[in-house]
Amino acid sequence: MGDYAYAAPTSLEEALSVLEAQANDGQRTQILAGGTDVLVQMRSIDKEPRTLVDIKHIAETNALSIGADEIFIGAAIPSAALNENDELKGLLPGLIEAADLIGSTQIQGRATIGGNLCNSSPAGDTIPALVVVSAVCVIASPGGSREVAVGDFVTGVGENCLESNEILVGLKIPRPGNNSADAYLRFIPRTEMDIAVAGAAVALTLDEGGTCTSARVAIGAVAPTVLLVEAASAALVGTKVDDDALNAAAAACSDAASPITDKRGTVEYRTKVVGVLCKRAGGIARDRASS
Amino acid sequence: MAEAHDLKVIGTRPVRPDGVEKVTGRANFGADLHLPGMIHGKVLRSPYAHARIKSVDVSGALAMEGVLAAVCRSDFPEETDDLGRNVIARDKVLYHGHAVAAVAATTPLLAEQALDAIKVDYDVLEPVLSIDQAIADGATLVNEEMHTNGDASQPASNVAAITKFERGDAEKGFAEADVVVEGEYRVPMAHQGYIEPHACTATINEEGKITVWCSTQGHFDVRTQTAAILGTSISKVKVIASEIGGGFGGKLSVYLEPLAVKLSELSNRPVRMVMNREEVFRATGPTSATWCKAKVGAKKDGTITAATAWLAYEAGAFPGAPVGPGCMSVLAPYDLENFSIEGLDVLVNKPKVAAYRAPGAPQAMHAMECAIDDLARELGMDPIDLRLKNAADEGTQAPYGPKFPAIGLKACLEAAKAHPNYTSPVPEGCGRGVACGFWFNIGMQSSAEVLIREDGTVIINEGSPDIGGSRASMCLMAAETLGIPYERINAHVADTESTGYCNMTGGSRTTFATGMAVVQACEDIIAQCKERAAMTWDIDADQVDWDDGQAVPKPGVNADVDPLSLADIARAWGRTGGPILGRASVNAQGAGAGFSVNWTDLAVDRETGKVDVKAYTAIQDAGRAIHPAYVEGQMQGGAAQGLGWALNEEYIYDDNGVMENAGFLDYRVPVASDLPMIDTQIVEVPNPTHPYGVRGVGETPITAPLAATSNAVCDALGFRVSELPMSPPRLLEAIDSQEG
């Protein structure tokens, strides 16, 4: 068994070489961003010592840019900082809502979208929100950089395609147009502090007449990984996103869900509520896109 | 007893004497002590809910560098009681998390790693995980030696005891009723949820003199329990109570202290032990899960003719569920001729239950107050009117036997009826639910010394750990009695060797009983001051009055002297016999029952089953509120705990008896955004046995909220959900099955 160690590299190159050097020494590594999942798991589920590689001192993981075509969100930016950026909040209200829902104010001060994605929980709030805005993971690898769509990044419960010598640098998101908007809702038993029992994200584009020209609907906490529900999207496109369309999308989400029963909810509950959330989130996205 | 209009400081809301320490972070709680050379203890806990221990070998842990001591069952006297068996398992582990061994090492991490080096050989047994399982024919026995009510002529059973209360003829009463309602109700196991985990530090010297610092509701009880489990004399044990970060009944029993002492003895170092949150959930006192049946019948005019209750309570691994008080409180608010109540104390492979705020009453009253609400609906009566029609009052024979002295139930019900939150219409889309609450309250033993400084300022020395502002109450009662300003008095919670014996802070007894001792000790001071003044003035002591904080000659006494204040007397006490100190000790009786009425307005999201609590009002008889803000605080805190229990809090077990939600993430206590402001109204029907009319107020507040919440959900949905918690999945399932 190795020892705990801590490294705080200040460049991507240095970070990648720390990962490689530790691996060569047979020492386990773990990337540390906000730490709100990592530190909890390290003290309870998986206590094996490791080298924690803190990526908060790297320029790229802290970068935030809003370009004419593309938005970049560094993997180490805490949710609270994202939420304080009014322009970002205006462009991606659903994603920022999702980030803002994770934990308390205190957790917000640390937790990152990158960390939420890398934790790869079925219930991770930002993942459906990222999927519907077609976010792409920018990954630094020893051989250079590669990109993977968020929908393909998470491969299973707590599993993703990041290799142990790679780092998630940030997320690239196409800048939404004027008639586009997103929304995310989750269900929790309390008003705050819980893990999502079910979640639904909707991103829509409306034409001048208010007809939906494109839609993406993704649901969380109802399958091992987040599901992009094509049938729900199809139910919205070509409609005014009225109650009938939303009910059809909701039914598609419930159909697509294949949840489990656990301490947070039952199969029946999650199946029904994910549809309710889709319907409500769809209504919010519609109102946002048309305003 | 002093009348309200005579009171000068009682009933005011000054800043508590320990307040500055607590808002600045200076106050020392259980885990805040640091001693030179101190090492850290950790407990190895059972991975099984039920297993026979074949062997425990701690040698692997002891072989590790930095591990200075390790203990298991063989390090403790074989002869012990249930508490001792709970602190460290003997022949069997009886719940998942039951302590099996402990180690002490130079760092907490090392201690934790050393636990992995302890070898325990278990023979795993089938666990008993519910009342239904426990009372079924052929059930596995948690304790093979257990016979119901100790009757060894019957086969061994998981039912430790059956309690019955009866009066009149319930069957005849039901026959006379125009309307009869009945129901079955389940309430889950819930935890007190104090924010401070259990913590202690222990040392032992070469003479065997033990000192324990710990967070506890009763350091004298820690002394008794620790000495008994270690097989030593209480004269060897000194316990210093730290500040305590919440207890609600859960910090009345020891868990860590005997282990820490033993580890200290073996390592010759001070040993600190602090539970983590998971251990708090898995291995300290929750309260009973219950399965109750209630039936009540009434005439058309609302007169209740009969009621019955069957109450089965999980005790956890050892007998002692609070089913007795459950039976005694279930019908306490009502004046009844015919009833029968039966209670079962049932063993299961879960942690040994501990007291939790009015132990046993919330579950039983949930059942009956839901049934009463259904009765009101059937009769088409206002739920408060129905309760008023049948309410217990002074002279009513309580279901548990005696006649009530002056009580405030009717006053609370009438106050509720007139309250703007009740006379206002139920908000659109909401349901409203009402329930009564009750708790006995207790007195017991307390001591107090009142010390005077040479400038006439006052120190109260007492033995009741201050969980919720009791120092302020003591200072207020002392200020009132002595006639001096509150600011000139301080209160000190002294250790077991620095003040007289004192029972725990629990049972809503501190302001009542320790307060009584403080008042009497102040009266002792006054008597002495009168003597000193008499000496100074060359008159007899019975010619001296104590008026407004000073000695004065009685009217008509011919003495041309200036009054002598406490400070005057203190300044000159060298000439009149030396320093002055007062003392008193009581075994206080007549605590005075506390009644309450609560109601809430809430909305249910029919698509998700989520409850949104819009308003909550609590009315309670406090006898007399010494510091009204802390009385309101008790009412508000009890309401919040009750709402949490009604809506979301529960122990969730898997099939192996492993708690699945042992943390604040999934054991969902209410957070600030879950709750509205909680309106309170204090009713004052003075308790004649207390010099200022005090009744206990700490526990009654949690007895009404479960039923009030259930009744409001019933009003909102139009049907009854009789199992708690009314969590979103449970409510949605109920809604869906109703809508079919």
Place this chain on the structure above:
Amino acid sequence: MIKVVFPDHLMPNTEGVRETEVDCDSYRSLVRELERRWPGIEAVLAKTAVAIDGQIYQDAWLETIGPSSEVFFMHRIEGG
């Protein structure tokens, strides 16, 4: 004579008697008489609360009992 009532859980100690009458003027004399009738009950009563004319005592050792008093033995109440 005063009326004395036992709760269900004490009836194994009273040969099944729920209610009895005793001639006494203090709690101590009451307990002495009960112990005479049912040897061993004193130790059980020491762990029992009692209500004398409605007032609940955890420990009533020093209490006097009036000629027409009602005495109810009951579970001891603890608290949280």
Place this chain on the structure above:
Amino acid sequence: MSKLHVTTSVNGQPEEVLCEPHQSLLDVLRDELGLTGTKEGCSTGDCGACSVTLDGRLVCSCLVLAAEAEGKEVGTIEGVANPDGLHVLQQKFLEHAALQCGICTPGFIVAAKVLLERDPNPDETTIRYWLAGNLCRCTGYDKIIRAVQDAATELAHEA
């Protein structure tokens, strides 16, 4: 295991500590620096008793490694009062009886202070959601919310 040398600032005072790589900021504050006003209630970020500020941002110190405090400004309850006396929030918590046992109080005051610095006039809902990560089991939150509201009013008056 080699210890890390961490240079940080706590309540404006430079501090140097040796810590283990896995040690939390909470443990180091309490055990190495003796600042036990920051409390441990859960170690999982669910109770807020260990609230501190890190470069002005509200965090749970149980979910920060001590090593991460390198070069940062840490603010704890011990730094809330100033030499002239208590902070308005501390005074209002006392006046409103917003604490019973007091274990959660340091965390609430640290958290509420950050809120009022960012939003001098928060409404009740804002206060409740901002403080949702601070558990209190004694008060039902009522008097805590009122104390924060009153402190906001008084601070606005002073300003």
